Amino acid sequence: MAQLFHTSANMIARLSLLAVVLGAGGGLTALLTVAKSPYNTQQNMPVDQPVPFSHKHHVKGLGIDCLHCHTSVEQGAIAGIPPTKTCMTCHSQIWTEAPMLEPVRESFRTNESLEWVRVHDLPDYVYFNHSIHVNKGIGCVTCHGRVDEMPLMMKANTLQMSWCMDCHWHPEANLRPRSEITNMTWAPPADPDERLALAQRLVEEYNVQSKVSCSVCHR
Amino acid sequence: MHDQPKLQPLERSEFFSDHRASRPPVDGAVARGELHEDELFYTGFENGELATQFPFAVTREVVEHGRQRFNIYCTPCHGQLGDGLGTVVQRGFQRPPSYHIDRLRQAPVGHFYNVISNGKGRMYSFNDRIQPNDRWAIVSYIRALQLSRHVSVNDLPPAVVAELNAEAAQ
Numbered sequence: 250m251a252q253l254f255h256t257s258a259n260m261i262a263r264l265s266l267l268a269v270v271l272g273a274g275g276g277l278t279a280l281l282t283v284a285k286s287p288y289n290t291q292q293n294m295p296v297d298q299p300v301p302f303s304h305k306h307h308v309k310g311l312g313i314d315c316l317h318c319h320t321s322v323e324q325g326a327i328a329g330i331p332p333t334k335t336c337m338t339c340h341s342q343i344w345t346e347a348p349m350l351e352p353v354r355e356s357f358r359t360n361e362s363l364e365w366v367r368v369h370d371l372p373d374y375v376y377f378n379h380s381i382h383v384n385k386g387i388g389c390v391t392c393h394g395r396v397d398e399m400p401l402m403m404k405a406n407t408l409q410m411s412w413c414m415d416c417h418w419h420p421e422a423n424l425r426p427r428s429e430i431t432n433m434t435w436a437p438p439a440d441p442d443e444r445l446a447l448a449q450r451l452v453e454e455y456n457v458q459s460k461v462s463c464s465v466c467h468r
Numbered sequence: 469m470h471d472q473p474k475l476q477p478l479e480r481s482e483f484f485s486d487h488r489a490s491r492p493p494v495d496g497a498v499a500r501g502e503l504h505e506d507e508l509f510y511t512g513f514e515n516g517e518l519a520t521q522f523p524f525a526v527t528r529e530v531v532e533h534g535r536q537r538f539n540i541y542c543t544p545c546h547g548q549l550g551d552g553l554g555t556v557v558q559r560g561f562q563r564p565p566s567y568h569i570d571r572l573r574q575a576p577v578g579h580f581y582n583v584i585s586n587g588k589g590r591m592y593s594f595n596d597r598i599q600p601n602d603r604w605a606i607v608s609y610i611r612a613l614q615l616s617r618h619v620s621v622n623d624l625p626p627a628v629v630a631e632l633n634a635e636a637a638q
Contacts, residue, residue: 311555314540320597327477338592339544342561362488364480373472428536 290409295401296368299352302402308433309397315389315431322389326378330365333357368402369393376468385455386424387416390433397433410466417461424451510600512581519578524601526608534609537602541594550613562590573614580607 307313315322318335322328333356344350356363371377382392389396394405406412416423424447429435437444451457475481475489484491493499504510509523524530539548547554550567557563565572584603587593598606621629 311544311559313544313555316540317544317597330478332596334592334596339556339561341592342590343556343559360486362486372470373474373476374469 284409290404290407292404292407295399295403296366298366298401299363301349301400303400304396304402305398305400315396322379323383324380326380328379333363368404369408371408375466377466383430384427385420385457386427386430386451387420388425388430388432388435390435391416391423395433413466414461417465418459420457420459421448421452424448424455424457426451427455509604512578512585514578517578518576518582520576522577522604522608524604530605531608531612533602534605534607535612537598538606538609541598542606545591550610564591567610567614568617577607577611580610 308315318331319328320331333353336350336353337357340350340353345354352363355361383389392406396402425432425435425437438447477490479489480487481489506523508514508519508521512519514520543554544556545554545561546552546564546567547557552564552566567573581603583591584598584606585593585595594603621632624632
């Protein structure tokens with residue numbers, strides 16, 4: 250009996266196997282790329298708010314420190330969104346007629362909360378805590394980006410698990426002195442030796458560890 | 469999984485009529501450790517009079533912590549020098565009095581603690597934002613600011629005097 254398959258079929262079979270593997274790989278890569286893309290993570294997309302509150306004007310323009318409004322970031326798990334009274338300490342006299350501030354005044358009159366739209370929102374099965382990061386020398390700008398240049402708040406990082414882990418494996422590269430936590434423009438020393446010396450000093454002084462076990466964040 | 473039924477701080481709740489998941493304490497409730505028996509520390513008064521002394525020893529750390537808190541909460545209006553020319557005042561907010569006027573230089577420390585806690589005139593209270601020990605630290609820094617304009621050269625450490633002389637010589 251003559252052969253059913255021509256010898257070239259061997260080649261075709263191998264090629265099609267390869268195509269399947271490559272196709273699956275490519276598909277997976279495409280999925281992962283989409284998963285990490287700003288489209289999926291909502292990164293760098295300004296979010297509309299009931300009042301167009303500008304961090305750029307308040308932080309950079311007026312030089313107000315983050316803690317003036319986010320008061321619990323050093324002691325608590327959450328940084329806290331300021332209550333209406335905080336806005337009114339200044340806006341009882343500044344821009345008192347501006348229509349865009351009407352929701353703030355109304356909230357103050359009626360004692361109804363202003364409802365801001367959440368920009369950062371981890372899944373509920375993840376535990377996060379601000380105070381430990383801030384007290385171990387991680388600055389706001391490292392996680393939230395140049396907030397002082399955002400007319401409207403947006404997310405600067407993916408907030409995905411791989412992002413947390415990248416730092417948790419090697420936190421030392423991201424440390425700064427506690428006095429510079431809210432500083433948006435602080436930079437480590439340019440000289441590599443000095444930079445290393447500073448990182449080593451801070452690791453020791455703040456006792457910074459690399460915490461990577463699952464139960465740190467999934468508890 | 470992403471949104472579990474549990475409520476998180478600052479979340480909206482359909483259960484409570486004011487829609488706040490974070491509940492304010494019931495009126496009249498006193499939490500553990502919040503009895504505030506120490507009159508001087510919590511009110512800035514002593515036997516009904518504004519206190520003239522601090523409730524704890526003022527060290528260098530206290531003053532430096534006070535400077536940091538002052539720069540966070542007060543400089544937008546009172547300015548870094550305490551002269552009442554902060555950035556918000558430059559945008560039209562009523563100018564507060566300078567800390568360097570005689571009346572405030574003579575005022576007892578309890579007065580400053582009281583203004584931070586309860587506000588005064590157009591200035592709102594900061595009792596919800598600044599803890600009592602931080603308020604006292606700020607008061608100590610205001611005292612340092614006031615002193616800074618009335619130091620005689622003889623009171624300075626020799627190293628600082630040498631530095632000043634070198635600068636003057638140039």
